[in-house]
Amino acid sequence: MSIPNETGANQQWGGRFAEGPSAIMQAINASIGFDAKMWRQDIRGSLAHAAMLAHVGIISAEDEAAIRQGLAEIAREIESGRFEWSEALEDVHMNIEARLTERIGEAGKRLHTARSRNDQVATDFRLWVRDAMDGLAAQQMDLIRVLVRRAEEHAATIMPGYTHLQPAQPTTFGHHLLAYAEMLWRDRGRMLDARARLNECPLGAAAMCGTGFPIDRHMTARALGFDRPTANSLDSVGSRDFAMEFLAACAICATHLSRLAEEIVIWTNPAFGFVKLPDNLTTGSSIMPQKRNPDAAELVRGKTGRITGALVGLLTVVKGLAMTYAKDLQEDKEGVFDAAESLTLCLAATAAMVRDMTPDAARMRAAAGAGFSTATDLADWLVRELRLPFRDAHHVTGRLVARAESLGVDLAGLSLAEMQAVEPRITAAVFEVLTPEASVASRRSHGGTAPENVRAACAAWKERLA
Numbered sequence: 001m002s003i004p005n006e007t008g009a010n011q012q013w014g015g016r017f018a019e020g021p022s023a024i025m026q027a028i029n030a031s032i033g034f035d036a037k038m039w040r041q042d043i044r045g046s047l048a049h050a051a052m053l054a055h056v057g058i059i060s061a062e063d064e065a066a067i068r069q070g071l072a073e074i075a076r077e078i079e080s081g082r083f084e085w086s087e088a089l090e091d092v093h094m095n096i097e098a099r100l101t102e103r104i105g106e107a108g109k110r111l112h113t114a115r116s117r118n119d120q121v122a123t124d125f126r127l128w129v130r131d132a133m134d135g136l137a138a139q140q141m142d143l144i145r146v147l148v149r150r151a152e153e154h155a156a157t158i159m160p161g162y163t164h165l166q167p168a169q170p171t172t173f174g175h176h177l178l179a180y181a182e183m184l185w186r187d188r189g190r191m192l193d194a195r196a197r198l199n200e201c202p203l204g205a206a207a208m209c210g211t212g213f214p215i216d217r218h219m220t221a222r223a224l225g226f227d228r229p230t231a232n233s234l235d236s237v238g239s240r241d242f243a244m245e246f247l248a249a250c251a252i253c254a255t256h257l258s259r260l261a262e263e264i265v266i267w268t269n270p271a272f273g274f275v276k277l278p279d280n281l282t283t284g285s286s287i288m289p290q291k292r293n294p295d296a297a298e299l300v301r302g303k304t305g306r307i308t309g310a311l312v313g314l315l316t317v318v319k320g321l322a323m324t325y326a327k328d329l330q331e332d333k334e335g336v337f338d339a340a341e342s343l344t345l346c347l348a349a350t351a352a353m354v355r356d357m358t359p360d361a362a363r364m365r366a367a368a369g370a371g372f373s374t375a376t377d378l379a380d381w382l383v384r385e386l387r388l389p390f391r392d393a394h395h396v397t398g399r400l401v402a403r404a405e406s407l408g409v410d411l412a413g414l415s416l417a418e419m420q421a422v423e424p425r426i427t428a429a430v431f432e433v434l435t436p437e438a439s440v441a442s443r444r445s446h447g448g449t450a451p452e453n454v455r456a457a458c459a460a461w462k463e464r465l466a
Contacts, residue, residue, distance in 0.1 A: 033087070035121075043074065050064050051220075053110075055216065058215070069104070093121065113213065114213040118206070120203070130198055136344065146354050147177045148177075150177055151454060154172065156172060156454075160364070166371065177354070191249045208237050234323050250310075254307040254342070264294055276358045278356045283295045306339065365436065369410060369435070377438065377439045378397045382426075385429070385430075412434040
């Protein structure tokens with residue numbers, strides 16, 4: 001049995017912390033390893049803050065000009081990879097401010113007047129999330145366009161529709177794809193709704209109670225593209241519901257993408273053979289040379305867990321926090337950054353799969369007629385032509401399905417005499433509704449699967465997207 005040394009450091013795993021508590025504190029306290037992603041937003045916020053300080057006379061115009069020039073030079077350093085990030089300076093804010101002071105001297109020390117890292121990080125984080133929202137909403141629109149384009153191509157391509165993943169009724173591939181367009185449109189709406197609630201500026205709330213300096217928060221809010229400043233300084237620095245709502249929107253969208261990914265996995269299985277993905281969206285096996293694995297779809301499906309986990313993680317971080325700011329809130333960013341990047345990749349991969357997959361119309365048509373999928377059409381015909389109550393028609397159809405199943409044929413394979421043995425009033429006209437083509441063509445109710453409906457829906461989509 002090994003005995004810990006006096007410092008308590010685990011020599012196998014904890015060697016980094018051999019220096020003791022100061023090394024541990026620096027490592028757990030620093031956030032520069034991930035919040036450096038917000039450097040653009042930090043510089044934007046500082047430029048707006050400096051301009052406001054000069055406008056109200058808190059700093060001189062000369063200091064503001066020096067700050068502006070210094071921040072521009074720092075931005076170029078970061079862009080080029082020449083900026084040296086220091087863990088000792090903890091975070092992106094202190095790293096940039098220290099470099100600014102190093103470059104321009106006393107003027108750099110004046111920049112933090114009338115603000116705190118509490119309102120600074122809240123502002124930077126909102127700016128970063130807002131930028132991510134804009135990018136993701138644009139990607140959602142791109143995917144909708146791809147879905148609509150493919151739906152229009154396949155407005156009349158018949159495929160089986162499923163409930164419980166069992167054959168239910170014939171539908172069309174175009175109608176199926178438009179279902180996901182509807183989902184993505186709602187996803188985009190959620191993203192834009194969350195953006196509208198996010199779009200208030202915390203800058204000027206300072207540590208928690210505002211400031212005694214005569215600042216103009218409306219000016220900085222306008223400069224940063226916010227609709228207004230936040231109304232309560234405590235809420236400004238202590239709340240992260242904008243990030244929670246963003247993650248919720250991401251998680252719902254990812255869930256929709258995961259459902260489509262699962263269908264692509266099913267459709268590409270040779271037992272179904274409904275679609276084929278191109279080589280650049282599949283992988284092979286290290287041992288089985290015949291394999292074409294739909295890894296892009298599987299990874300979209302898998303990354304949904306990461307995105308949902310980020311939402312649960314942030315909810316858990318915040319749930320026990322008293323007002324206002326606590327260091328726990330340093331844990332708000334990594335999950336958001338990862339979720340945004342994961343969803344960006346998932347949207348891109350899904351758009352590529354939908355755009356480049358090749359449907360096998362013959363395989364889908366053959367499958368659409370299986371499982372007595374036109375049974376509902378038969379029941380509807382009995383109601384419409386023979387005026388049977390639907391429950392009676394349902395019973396008659398069930399008996400006919402059982403008869404066809406015993407003979408090993410589909411409903412259209414029953415003879416008229418066999419049908420009339422169950423319901424004497426049935427006529428030969430019934431066979432006109434028992435094909436998948438007749439079934440989908442009849443579904444002309446609003447939102448139905450009829451090819452003419454799908455084409456009209458595609459036209460409406462194109463007008464909306466334009």
